[in-house]
Amino acid sequence: MNISTVSKPHERLAEILSGEMDAVNDLIRTRMASEHAPRIPEVTAHLVEAGGKRLRPMLTLAAARLFDYAGDHHLRLAATVEFIHTATLLHDDVVDESAQRRGRPTANLLWDNKSSVLVGDYLFSRSFQLMVETGSLRVLDILANASATIAEGEVLQMTAATDLGTDEAIYLQVVRGKTAALFSAATEVGGVIAQASEAQVKALFDYGDALGIAFQIADDLLDYQGDSKATGKNVGDDFRERKLTLPVIKAVAQATPEERAFWQRTIGRGRQESGDLETALGLMGKYGTLAATRKDALGWANKAKASLGILPDHEIRTLLSDLADFVVARLS
Template identity: 65%
Template sequence: MPPISAMSPDPAPGPFERLVALVADDLDRVGALIHERMSSQHAPRIPEISAHLIEAGGKRLRPILTLAAARLCGYEGEDHVKLAATVEFIHSATLLHDDVVDESAKRRGRATANILWDNKSSVLVGDYLFARAFQLMVETGSVRVLGILSDASAVIAEGEVLQLITAHDLTTGLDRYEQVIRGKTAALFAAATEVGAVIAGRPEAEVAAMRTYGDALGIAFQLADDWLDYGGSAESLGKNTGDDFREGKVTMPVILAVQRGDASARAFWQRTIAKGRQGEGDLEQALAHLHATGALEATRQAAREEAARAIAALDAFPEGEMKTALADIAGFVVARTV
């Protein structure tokens, strides 16, 4: 994959491309560091599986947010590159583990590592990437940064376990659902942006604002994903549409559809989600229920509100290219649902 800075510019760059352009040099260095640290002298399967996932065309939004947050806060050192690589390693490790747990066959438009290799290799390489992440954290010499990212790692694992527990459970409410997405997605977004302000030595109000921005952006991102699983395309998701339905995941669209549906609709969800008995045409029927109850539109609106909360958090910072780009990326995350 060529360096980001060497790629041909889009004649009409969108919000994501504009943000990438502002951190392109740093992002190239992050890519080089990731490639260096995912190597192994003794186990060639580690770089094989790591490269399959990390170099599969993902947008690297989370490490980009770390770089952008550091630059927004005036940081001029080098540790933001290590922290961005750390964030990407943590994210990649969780993806490898998630695909095993979910028995996923597709990720970013490609066969998953657990399909191409096996579950054991995927789990162990995920563990290796977590270890590499902690090595990079320690190299920054910041105990506070280590605390933020290690706490986020624990919350992510907790969120994944909570999602496992709530799968097929139609008694799950919106409060529990928010706990799940705060853990599995928003925790890393929040940590990724917060550490950028911390290493820059910014006042606590700005550190808190950066954390709020990441938290809200992460929630908006996950809400958009949960909507797209029913209302999007495989290209938009990088995985098969309807996977959440097939796996019995109880996401916001399903929770609202159950709460708002009639007895017939609730019986449908009980059979397909709670009992996991699904047949031909059930996904289409699920979509009909979701549209009839307004569950999909309500999920989209919730994503918009979180994006607005992210943008409002940026009021703590002076106007400039980076602030505008970070505000625009919040809109970009929600626009994926259009």
Template identity: 70%
Template sequence: MGMNENLSKPLDRLSSEISDDMAAVNALIRERMASRHAPRIPEVTAHLVEAGGKRLRPMLVLAAARLCGYHGEAHLLLAAAVEFIHTATLLHDDVVDESQQRRGRPTANLLWDNKSSVLVGDYLFARSFQLMADTGNMEVMRILANASATIAEGEVLQLTAAQDVTTTEDIYIQIVRGKTAALFSAATEAGAVVANVDATVQQALFDYGDALGIAFQIVDDLLDYGGSAEVIGKNVGDDFRERKLTLPVIKAIAAADADELAFWTRTIGKGQQDDGDLETALDILHRRGALDAARADAIAWAERAKTALQATPDHPLRAILSDLSDFVVSRIS
């Protein structure tokens, strides 16, 4: 599995379409991540923010607002807020997961320490709420505040469910809706709300972000078992080593015989992993068709995202967002 470079064009087209807005957002991010009294804050933040991420979530805010005909500046504040929320969750996640690599670089908690990562993440959450307040729009504040709570809830649910071999696909989707899709859907819905569109369009853009986010996370989970470190920005097999029950494993467990179930119980449930276990896991995943089944699910969610867009205004950005759904799953084509 790897990136299909021919399908990276939708992201490039989206970036080009909103380049002026994105430049303003990047300037706002640099301005608001500063701290006069604690230089560690911009140091840690810059390590992640400047690490070459695609800024997909803030781009979704800008695209949704423009798609809905918005011509003000509040969407810039919201886009920066969304990026700060995302960056804060990454800082916290790397501490929880004891990760050592993010976007192909050493994690902040490895370069500095856990305390710095947690506290700088807290600072970015606070900054995000300042940016929301600056819009003066209570509805978008409600949307992003709810998303922040849902993200935390999803992460806590994952703590209790991720190593339980009885975890179902429904619970997995609930976790993914929390930890990933919530910010996608909040980004697209907030962009619609600031443009003051009707409820039907607002719901359509929420549904688009929700489905896109679920597809995005399933693809990430698949790449952990079949991508490359260069593509995924972390070590291949990290989810297995961290005992995370992602969709491919859940599907394999559902089809497991007694020996396979004993393997998953030992390696994921109890954390007793030996040399060669990752290779055994990959063999089981392939033999049970779990990777292909998870890939089919990702494609189905991407199709849901495209269907949701049919209720949005006819605008060049609508076609780009539709193609973006294909781009997300192209990483496993």
């Protein structure tokens, strides 16, 4: 697929689903308002209006559209998913002490950590109200479990990030928590609310799960080989922030004792010196871990596409398949 000559699949999805996305955006604006605490819409508007791609709510709408769902609960669920995502971002920025998000100063910098923590909690509670309104216990069960996976993954990441004992299995669990759990919940609830069959609901879950994992692995890989102009990040940010991601985990697994001592000093203890990033990149090159990581990402993207087979033959299905290609197409 030549992605430069066609519009991007998420843009085509956004076009097809634009009427519903407008309704979701209205719902988001209405529900994040608080009559009594004007700080809430200030903080959330900063994030919500910052123009993320709204990928997660779009996945919910797309899944429902695949089954020609005619109700309006999918709008509530799409808004739910975006609220959970935004709340997670607010709390992440406190945890990471981030200064920038989506190219703008973070809420914790513009206001304070308090606002980020409490407004995040508020958005979680609003998402909870929205999903209860669907009256579907199955949907509530899916989202409750996704929330627990997300929260557990975040805690796990906090302790695992600088621990050289972190292996690929733990990495995968962190990735499921920080990214894939909400992707898979987004697609799954779209199918559930549209009364897809059990097998189709499972396929939607599998698609979201694999897409989210491919997406996150690609992100972690681009940190080491991306074009900083395109990604808006500097090469090696994760290394400097001592985040043990897949390219490094693969290099640590094969490290000589001397190399292991290097990783222990730079990531484990955070004693970094000038030239360390170059050494790290050299070690990744030595073991071919960037290429191996790319292969993993492509594998997950293929897994995502393969799970679509059981779903109705529909323009949306083609776009979901293209989307899986797209998230890894940026990898050289």
